[in-house]
Amino acid sequence: GAVVSQHPSRVICKSGTSVKIECRSLDFQATTMFWYRQFPKQSLMLMATSNEGSKATYEQGVEKDKFLINHASLTLSTLTVTSAHPEDSSFYICSARDLWRNYGYTFGSGTRLTVV
Amino acid sequence: AQTVTQSQPEMSVQEAETVTLSCTYDTSESNYYLFWYKQPPSRQMILVIRQEAYKQQNATENRFSVNFQKAAKSFSLKISDSQLGDTAMYFCAFRGEETSGSRLTFGEGTQLTVNP
Numbered sequence: 001g002a003v004v005s006q007h008p009s010r011v012i013c014k015s016g017t018s019v020k021i022e023c024r025s026l027d028f029q030a031t032t033m034f035w036y037r038q039f040p041k042q043s044l045m046l047m048a049t050s051n052e053g054s055k056a057t058y059e060q061g062v063e064k065d066k067f068l069i070n071h072a073s074l075t076l077s078t079l080t081v082t083s084a085h086p087e088d089s090s091f092y093i094c095s096a097r098d099l100w101r102n103y104g105y106t107f108g109s110g111t112r113l114t115v116v
Numbered sequence: 117a118q119t120v121t122q123s124q125p126e127m128s129v130q131e132a133e134t135v136t137l138s139c140t141y142d143t144s145e146s147n148y149y150l151f152w153y154k155q156p157p158s159r160q161m162i163l164v165i166r167q168e169a170y171k172q173q174n175a176t177e178n179r180f181s182v183n184f185q186k187a188a189k190s191f192s193l194k195i196s197d198s199q200l201g202d203t204a205m206y207f208c209a210f211r212g213e214e215t216s217g218s219r220l221t222f223g224e225g226t227q228l229t230v231n232p
């Protein structure tokens with residue numbers, strides 16, 4: 001079945017530094033990638049949607065300069081948290097959709113970011 | 117805008133018994149898809165079952181089945197013969213074909229605990 005590999009699974013960084021999270025689709029073309037943020041015991045909050053080769057579309061309230069999304073290829077999308085602060089600490093999840101799979105969404109295993 | 121509501125933040129069930137999780141949604145679209153996802157303690161999102169709105173027959177996947185009531189905008193999940201491994205957070209999700217593009221809208225989630 002479809003697999004999305006998300007790395008790293010856990011990362012601790014110092015306040016003010018940047019962190020990059022990668023999501024790779026291993027056996028299908030991720031024409032669309034979704035990035036979510038999830039707080040403990042809460043639902044997934046969509047941050048942005050990106051289509052391969054296009055600029056990401058950010059949800060209202062999400063700072064595009066802080067959360068940089070690159071989707072340069074059909075198998076790789078990255079989320080870079082720039083100038084991270086403790087309030088950016090959260091669980092980040094990517095989800096990829098293949099245009100040719102009518103309703104299939106494949107989720108990465110998530111990244112726990114802790115900013116100290 | 118579409119909304120998805122799960123009115124049961126927590127539920128518990130005894131092993132081998134049956135439990136039903138509720139989900140209601142609001143949309144003006146006529147063509148859409150509904151999903152139930154499971155998020156166990158590992159936090160990996162796993163698709164449990166999906167339903168196309170144009171199909172009148174309720175979807176079934178082994179021990180999991182749905183009760184899709186289109187007029188009432190209700191999409192409940194029934195888990196039969198509950199197993200300890202069913203302990204997880206369950207999210208109901210909606211995807212419209214028209215105004216919402218390919219994004220998923222998630223409910224708040226229901227934490228299900230299966231007791232031995």
